[in-house]
Amino acid sequence: MDSPPIVISRDEVKRVLRYIDLIPRLESALAIFSRKNSLEIIQPLRSVIPLSKYNGFLGLMPTYMEQEGILSTKMVCFYKREDGSTLPSTQATVLLFDPEYGNVKAIIDGEVITAMRTAAASAISAKWLMPAQAEVLAILGTGNEALSHYNVFTEIFTFKEVRVWSRTRERAEAFSRSVAGPVKVCVTVEEAVKDADAIVTVTRATQPILFGKWIKPGAHVAAVGACRPDWRELDDELMREAVVYVDSREGATTESGDVILSGATVFAELGEVLNETRPALREKTTVFKSLGLGIEDAVSAKLVLERWEATQ
Numbered sequence: 001m002d003s004p005p006i007v008i009s010r011d012e013v014k015r016v017l018r019y020i021d022l023i024p025r026l027e028s029a030l031a032i033f034s035r036k037n038s039l040e041i042i043q044p045l046r047s048v049i050p051l052s053k054y055n056g057f058l059g060l061m062p063t064y065m066e067q068e069g070i071l072s073t074k075m076v077c078f079y080k081r082e083d084g085s086t087l088p089s090t091q092a093t094v095l096l097f098d099p100e101y102g103n104v105k106a107i108i109d110g111e112v113i114t115a116m117r118t119a120a121a122s123a124i125s126a127k128w129l130m131p132a133q134a135e136v137l138a139i140l141g142t143g144n145e146a147l148s149h150y151n152v153f154t155e156i157f158t159f160k161e162v163r164v165w166s167r168t169r170e171r172a173e174a175f176s177r178s179v180a181g182p183v184k185v186c187v188t189v190e191e192a193v194k195d196a197d198a199i200v201t202v203t204r205a206t207q208p209i210l211f212g213k214w215i216k217p218g219a220h221v222a223a224v225g226a227c228r229p230d231w232r233e234l235d236d237e238l239m240r241e242a243v244v245y246v247d248s249r250e251g252a253t254t255e256s257g258d259v260i261l262s263g264a265t266v267f268a269e270l271g272e273v274l275n276e277t278r279p280a281l282r283e284k285t286t287v288f289k290s291l292g293l294g295i296e297d298a299v300s301a302k303l304v305l306e307r308w309e310a311t312q
Ligand SMILES: NC(=O)C1=CN([C@@H]2O[C@H](COP(=O)(O)OP(=O)(O)OC[C@H]3O[C@@H](n4cnc5c(N)ncnc54)[C@H](O)[C@@H]3O)[C@@H](O)[C@H]2O)C=CC1
Pocket: 078, 089, 090, 114, 115, 118, 141, 142, 143, 144, 145, 146, 166, 167, 171, 202, 203, 204, 205, 206, 209, 224, 225, 226, 227, 290, 291, 292, 293
């Protein structure tokens, strides 16, 4: 408890964190979260401070998981960057505390944790909600989350075709060149999502870019962007006609413009599906609206620290 905190850099997180280890930890945490037992978990709704001058926000995401011995908080800044901006759109740090003494054990860069745990949560939703014989994956957006989603979806599923769309063809082509497997570059969202079984929306859009009329019935959408109550990625038709799953009901009904402004009903939390207290309606069109949870960062950070210590 007297020792100073360990500092773990972005590159070190990248070196030690693996989806194969992360996914089971996240599944367990999401299941615990949805049991809503304050003896198991305390994770208040994220506090968000607007940084109006810079078109951004600071989110504070504290979490306590008593049985796992995890006390943590992520601090994440995210911005609505203008096109062509070279500034990062998301920056994060996770603090891991010793819950008995209150000292900070580790200060861990949050960029890779954020990208990987968000993609892993989407992959868990797809495991349960994507059509059984899924062949086509469409990714809308070409940033950090697009890459992490590409990586985990192609690691744990087998698609015959992966498509990508960005607002400029150059960005989509650069994305396609940057990944290991073949990716079809699409010029319009409609072309990218036509007959797709799984669709991932990972953009900074604040108005709908994905429309229900383009989507194959039974498709699964992991909707990751649009994390403010007045931001959208999906249109009303898609939100109202799909079965809507979320990471947190409280988060979705407070922070998600897609949920709030469409008036869509939230059917279940992903953790309720994992607990088998709500069904996974795989044969229907489904949306998993992800906002991000402190518990996801908490278990990821603990895993990073364990793996990092094991290699010292
Ligand atoms: N649900 C969650 O847990 C998390 C959500 N996010 C959100 O996911 C989204 C993507 O994050 P990153 O990949 O880190 O961002 P990024 O900045 O690396 O990539 C954003 C992508 O969106 C595109 N884009 C920007 N404005 C657009 C618009 N108006 N219409 C269509 N495309 C547009 C950019 O060209 C780029 O391809 C952001 O909205 C971010 O806030 C990020 C982390 C966690």
